Structure formats: C-alpha cells, structure tokens
Amino acid sequence: MQRILVVEDEMQIARTLRDYLEVAGYEVTIVGDGGAALASARGEHPDLVVLDLGLPTIDGLDVARELRRTATTPIVMLTARGEESDRIVGLELGADDYLVKPFSPKELVARVRAVLRRTSGATVGAEVLRAAGVEVDLPKRRARVDGRTVDLTPTEFQLLVTMIREPGRVFTRAQLQDSLHGVAIESYDRAIDAHVKNLRRKIEPEVGHPRYVLTVHGVGYRFTDD
Ligand code: CA
Numbered sequence: 001m002q003r004i005l006v007v008e009d010e011m012q013i014a015r016t017l018r019d020y021l022e023v024a025g026y027e028v029t030i031v032g033d034g035g036a037a038l039a040s041a042r043g044e045h046p047d048l049v050v051l052d053l054g055l056p057t058i059d060g061l062d063v064a065r066e067l068r069r070t071a072t073t074p075i076v077m078l079t080a081r082g083e084e085s086d087r088i089v090g091l092e093l094g095a096d097d098y099l100v101k102p103f104s105p106k107e108l109v110a111r112v113r114a115v116l117r118r119t120s121g122a123t124v125g126a127e128v129l130r131a132a133g134v135e136v137d138l139p140k141r142r143a144r145v146d147g148r149t150v151d152l153t154p155t156e157f158q159l160l161v162t163m164i165r166e167p168g169r170v171f172t173r174a175q176l177q178d179s180l181h182g183v184a185i186e187s188y189d190r191a192i193d194a195h196v197k198n199l200r201r202k203i204e205p206e207v208g209h210p211r212y213v214l215t216v217h218g219v220g221y222r223f224t225d226d
Pocket of ligand 1: 010
C-alpha cells in the first residue's frame with residue numbers, strides 16, 4: 001500500500017483529505033507542522049507528501065527545500081489564492097504539482113494518483129518516449145505526431161523531451177530554460193514562450209487549441225496527461 005504524508009495545520013482539512021485518500025486506497029499520516037513533517041518524512045519514507053505551504057514554525061517552502069536536499073519524494077503543494085510566487089518557487093524547488101485552496105478532496109486524490117503514476121518512472125531512462133499521440137525517439141533525435149515525422153530545432157526538441165518525460169507535470173519557464181542547458185538560448189521568459197509557440201506550430205493539429213503542450217496560466221506549461 002502506498003503511503004502519503006499529509007502536512008496541514010488546519011486539522012479539519014487534514015482529516016477530510018485523510019478520509020478521501022484512505023478510501024482511494026492509500027495509507028495516510030497527518031502532521032500539523034514543518035518540524036514534524038521533516039521527522040516523519042525521514043523516518044517513514046512516504047511515497048508522496050501533500051504539503052500545505054502556510055505552516056506554523058517552519059514555512060512550507062522551507063520544508064520542501066529541506067525534503068529535496070535528501071530525497072526525491074514527490075510533493076503536491078497546497079497553496080492559498082494569491083500565493084502565486086510561492087507556487088512558482090515551490091515548483092522550482094522540485095515540487096511536482098500544486099492545488100489552490102479551496103479545492104475539492106476528489107481533485108487532490110486525482111492529482112496524487114497522477115503524480116504517483118508519472119513518478120513511478122516507466123518512461124524515465126527509456127529511449128523512446130510516448131504520450132498522447134506523440135512519440136520521441138531520443139537516439140534518432142526524431143519526433144513523430146500521429147505517425148508523421150516533424151522537423152524540430154534542437155531547442156524545440158529538448159523542450160518537448162523535457163515535458164513529455166512527465167506528462168501532466170507543470171514546468172515553470174525557468175525550469176524549461178534550465179532544461180535547455182547546452183542549447184543556446186536568450187535568458188528571457190519570452191524566449192521560452194516563442195519556442196513553445198514554434199513547437200506548437202509543428203506538432204499541434206490546431207495551434208489555437210493546443211492538445212499536447214498546454215499553458216498553465218501564470219506559471220508555465222505542461223504536456224497533456226489525457
Ligand atoms: Ca495552513
């Protein structure tokens with residue numbers, strides 16, 4: 001049974017999340033502050049951490065930073081409306097997904113399931129990555145959409161590889177830029193937007209209604225996990 005650590009100081013929310021996660025088949029531990037979260041994560045090695053960013057004593061972002069120093073345990077952040085900059089910092093620290101309060105417990109269960117599915121690593125390390133109708137052959141540096149080969153620049157190819165490795169994961173523009181290490185690129189968010197626009201023109205059936213590379217408003221982009 002997969003184990004989830006829920007870090008949330010509002011006990012009513014924590015209990016509701018626990019109930020839903022248990023019904024979904026997970027074993028759940030609840031802690032109410034950052035110190036207990038770190039102790040529990042180190043001692044019990046949960047499969048995933050649901051982390052509220054607004055915590056007493058140790059801030060949620062510090063907890064995420066500390067967790068990431070020692071482990072790659074997937075993290076789903078809970079953030080308040082208006083904490084957009086925290087959300088971006090959290091994603092850049094390596095959190096896997098986030099939900100903005102108030103959210104439905106069912107939505108949380110769906111996100112937890114999706115993160116666990118994509119971090120279980122079936123495609124990581126594979127030479128051919130496939131998701132939705134898109135296939136990327138790494139050794140051949142070739143991309144196909146619905147069986148049709150598309151011509152991508154090295155930058156577009158790398159952006160696609162980064163996103164398709166983890167369908168559904170939200171990438172900030174800074175993370176996408178980091179993934180281009182070794183590929184010449186001007187260091188501006190707009191440059192990423194321009195490359196994504198070009199990539200879409202080549203792989204999307206309808207550029208105005210992207211099916212594969214989706215925009216996450218105020219944050220960045222994600223490859224579809226449908
Ligand atoms: Ca809180």
